[in-house]
Amino acid sequence: MSKILIIEDEAAIRRVLAKIISEENDTYYVEEAEDGLLGIEMIKNNDYDLVLCDIKMPKMDGVEVLEKAKKIKPEIPIVMISGHGDLDTAVNTMRLGAFDYISKPPDLNRLLNTVRNALDNKVLVVENKRLKKKVSKSYQMVGESAAISGIKDIIEKVANTDARVFITGPNGTGKELVAHWLHEKSARVKAPMIEVNCAAIPSELIESELFGHVKGSFTGANKDRAGKFEAANGGTLFLDEIGDMSLSAQAKVLRALQESRISRVGSDSDIKVDVRIIAATNKNVQKEISAGRFREDLYHRLAVILIKVPALNDRREDIPLLVRFFADKIAAAQGTPEKMFSPEAIVLLQEQNWTGNIRELRNVIERLIILGEKEVSANDIKLFASK
Numbered sequence: 001m002s003k004i005l006i007i008e009d010e011a012a013i014r015r016v017l018a019k020i021i022s023e024e025n026d027t028y029y030v031e032e033a034e035d036g037l038l039g040i041e042m043i044k045n046n047d048y049d050l051v052l053c054d055i056k057m058p059k060m061d062g063v064e065v066l067e068k069a070k071k072i073k074p075e076i077p078i079v080m081i082s083g084h085g086d087l088d089t090a091v092n093t094m095r096l097g098a099f100d101y102i103s104k105p106p107d108l109n110r111l112l113n114t115v116r117n118a119l120d121n122k123v124l125v126v127e128n129k130r131l132k133k134k135v136s137k138s139y140q141m142v143g144e145s146a147a148i149s150g151i152k153d154i155i156e157k158v159a160n161t162d163a164r165v166f167i168t169g170p171n172g173t174g175k176e177l178v179a180h181w182l183h184e185k186s187a188r189v190k191a192p193m194i195e196v197n198c199a200a201i202p203s204e205l206i207e208s209e210l211f212g213h214v215k216g217s218f219t220g221a222n223k224d225r226a227g228k229f230e231a232a233n234g235g236t237l238f239l240d241e242i243g244d245m246s247l248s249a250q251a252k253v254l255r256a257l258q259e260s261r262i263s264r265v266g267s268d269s270d271i272k273v274d275v276r277i278i279a280a281t282n283k284n285v286q287k288e289i290s291a292g293r294f295r296e297d298l299y300h301r302l303a304v305i306l307i308k309v310p311a312l313n314d315r316r317e318d319i320p321l322l323v324r325f326f327a328d329k330i331a332a333a334q335g336t337p338e339k340m341f342s343p344e345a346i347v348l349l350q351e352q353n354w355t356g357n358i359r360e361l362r363n364v365i366e367r368l369i370i371l372g373e374k375e376v377s378a379n380d381i382k383l384f385a386s387k
Contacts, residue, residue: 002119003046004030007039007053007065008081017052017081017106024112036060043069043076050118052102054081055089063093070097075125077118081106139180142325143318147310151178158305159185164257166302167280169309172359175280176240178307182278183236191235194228198249199241206249208265211256217266229262229273236276242302243281243288247295253277254298277302312354312361319350322358326365339369344378349385 004021008014011034018030031046033039037059043051051069055062066078077099082090090101099118102111141148158165159182167175176195183193201209208218212227228237239245245253256262257277261270279302288294312319323341331338341349354360364385372380 002028002049004028004050004052004115005033005039005042005046005048006030007033007036007051007057007062009035009054009057013054013081013104017111020106020108020111021115024115028115036062036065039065040068040072043072048073048076049122050115051076051078052081052115053078055093056083063089063096066093066096066098075122077122077125079114079118139177139184140325141174141177141181142321143315144321145310145315145318147315148318151307151309152181154305154307155181155185158182160187162276163304164276164302165278165305165307166285166299167278167307167309168285169280169282170311170357171282172357173309173311174358175282175309176238178309179236179238179240179278179280183238186236186276188235188276192232193236193238194232195238195240196228197240199244203246203249206246207252210249211252211262211264213265214267217264221266224264227262227264229256229275230271232275233273234275236278239277239279241281242279243283243285243294247293250295250298254295254301257298257301312357316350319361320346322361323349323365326362327369330366330369334369336369339372339374339376341368341376342378345376345381348378348381352385 002025006014006017006021008017014032014034018032021028022030031042031048033042036053036057039051039053040060042048053062053065053069057065062080066080069076069078074097078097080090080093080098080101081104082101083104087101087103090098090103093101099121100114102114141152143149155178165179165182167178169175179195180193183189196209198206208221208225208227210227210229212225212230213221215221215223239253252262256273256275259270260274261272263270285294285299289296289299323346327339327341349361349364352364356363367384368376368380371384
């Protein structure tokens with residue numbers, strides 16, 4: 001059932017609109033408001049799938065209704081109803097977030113098409129939000145230790161800027177989680193976040209992967225291809241394990257940062273890009289610089305903000321929260337009942353030496369959920385988790 005609100009001060013027009021919409025589809029349920037003030041109250045107290053709103057009304061005009069409604073329920077599509085003299089205003093309401101506008105007297109086909117399109121759009125908006133929440137949940141940073149709280153504070157201060165961030169920490173500590181949080185809390189969140197694992201790409205292909213190439217530039221280049229910088233335009237480029245990048249590629253990345261331009265392999269022309277760079281590595285960067293394997297000038301370009309992600313052994317107080325988080329997540333994914341962990345089991349997990357960090361802990365929790373008893377006990381830890 002789709003719930004539709006019509007806000008219109010002329011009773012005759014309200015009745016016509018309500019009749020046309022109700023008779024079109026028996027799943028459309030229509031309610032009416034005779035002025036903007038009442039309409040806003042009804043929007044506050046009800047969940048509507050669509051609002052049709054007149055522009056010229058007493059007490060509160062349609063433009064004000066639109067602005068207030070978008071603050072209260074931003075996901076509701078609002079279609080403005082305009083008289084002939086209101087068309088300029090109607091067009092302006094589109095800039096303020098209106099889905100569409102309909103002229104008086106309403107054309108039957110135009111009205112019904114607009115209603116259908118607006119309701120379809122509402123479904124898409126809600127689904128996108130649901131998926132985004134699902135994605136965000138998969139990148140949660142779990143923990144209340146001083147180290148993790150400090151990282152969260154830095155993210156809150158830095159995320160909405162374009163400052164480059166350099167993340168360090170051992171393998172498996174969650175450096176990619178920090179990168180995702182920075183992107184999702186930034187003004188670039190509607191644009192893509194593109195990830196490149198520099199350690200997984202052969203050195204002879206990394207430049208093509210980052211900057212793209214033109215047809216015939218090397219063996220196997222059968223067509224022009226855009227690189228990750230272009231794919232991330234307007235968004236975020238996450239260079240994971242940047243310590244493994246070749247010096248040649250480092251030089252090109254440095255130029256891209258300096259000039260906001262890249263050139264595809266084999267091309268003489270430049271392409272302007274607007275990309276925020278987040279980089280991460282598990283290596284000791286200062287040692288890599290001293291050994292001549294990492295450019296110091298690139299490091300200083302990248303490391304405007306430094307974030308060090310601690311090893312799990314350095315934040316053992318977070319293990320109970322991490323255990324509960326992974327246990328719930330794994331049980332939901334497998335469709336199995338949630339398992340509790342005894343206090344003794346948690347203590348033993350906190351005493352383990354977690355050389356593989358968060359990644360290792362997650363694997364151990366999954367093993368315990370599969371093999372352990374209804375309540376995971378200290379004995380289960382000794383059998384299935386102890387090293």
